[in-house]
Amino acid sequence: MHTRLLAAAIAVALPLAPVPAAAAPIAASLTAPLVAPLSLLADAGTVTPAQASGARKPVQDRAQGLLKAGNPDSAAELLAEEASKRSDPVLHLDAADAYKTAGVKNKSKADLTSGIEEAKIGLDILYFLQDPRCDPDWQLVDSSEVSAEIRRGEKLVEDSEKAITDLDTKVEAPPPVEEDKGRKKAPRDGRGYIAVGSLLTLVGVGGLGIMGAGLATGASAQKDIDTLADSLKNGSIMQAQFDSEKTAIDDKGKRGNVLTYAGIGVGAVGLAAGIALLVVGIKKRKQYRAEHGGASDSPSAMLLPALGRDSAGLVLSGRF
Structure with a gap:
């Protein structure tokens, strides 16, 4: 046609x-x-x-x-x-x-x-x-x-x-991927929650440390300004020296305030989230152990005090 x-x-x-x-x-x-x-x-x-x-x-x-x-x-x-x-x-x-x-x-x-x-x-x-x-x-x-x-x-x-x-042309389907039977799946015993919760708790504790450092810096600045004011009052220093040193002390006090507020925010969020995850993780671990029996590799965490010559704080240790 x-x-x-x-x-x-x-x-x-x-x-x-x-x-x-x-x-x-x-x-x-x-x-x-x-x-x-x-x-x-x-x-x-x-x-x-x-x-x-x-x-x-x-x-x-x-x-x-x-x-x-x-x-x-x-x-x-x-x-x-x-x-x-x-x-x-x-x-x-x-x-x-x-x-x-x-x-x-x-x-x-x-x-x-x-x-x-x-x-x-x-x-x-x-x-x-x-x-x-x-x-x-x-x-x-x-x-x-x-x-x-x-x-x-x-x-x-x-x-x-x-x-x-x-x-x-018939497209042959790829052979099925065999699951690796030798690889052991991680047990759902709450260890992930405990690990993350512990880390966040540690961050929260660190935030509290920052807050403490800020408070200490602010208190030191206040003490310095009071001493400087007394020196001006009793005539030990002149007004020009007072004004010069007061600027540096004010900057120190502002740094203390910044550290305090930052520490409060980090500490509050870290502790709130960390403790909540720890509670959930420990609950799941107890449930898992009740269903499958105790296990020697169960996760554990401990929060211990740490003291030094010029420092004090907390140390988180554990196995996950």
Whole structure:
């Protein structure tokens, strides 16, 4: 059917003669009906690339709308029908592209095969347009664009054939991954809660330490300013010295306030979250041990005092 339509569409103003080597592709791909007289469209008048492009654009726009709507089947049928009516190689290639999209989407070898047929018809016409005996008044595609359209058609054929091969190839499922039976899963005995809770508790204790340091710094600054004020009052120092030393003492007091407020925030959050997680973890550990029996590697944590010559604090130790 496609061959008869193509034979009815090609018109040249030259007498029939053997096709030269430049037209070999069309001679190899078309069958017997093409040897009929090629004057069937002799009365069709001049067809320029601009006229052909303007005539195909509404069809392409309608097809593009169908493609955007997720309906490549209808787009392919529309393009193929209009391409046959007009013998337009560009529309034939557009139809091949739409059929390829439908074939991949529907996993349909029939659609892919139809796309290959449309592409080959378009290629036949494009090869003919390259023949020097082609009627110069019948030019559906600009001569500068013919080669690019031929490459597009060949690529469509190649991609569609590959898609058919992919459909014929059964993809083997990867072997199931065997679970490593030698790896022991961590018991759900609350040790994670205890570990995190202990860490947050330690952070909270550290915050309290920062708060203590801030309070001590603030108290020291207050003591210094009181001593400095007494020295000014009894005349031991002058006002200029007082003002100079007061600035440094004020900065020390501000640092103490910053440390105090930061320590309060860190300590409150750390202790609140840490103690809550410790409670949950210890509860889960007791429940786990009640269900599975005691275990020597059960997590444990201890908070101990730490005293030094110039420091005092708490030390968290444990096994998780």
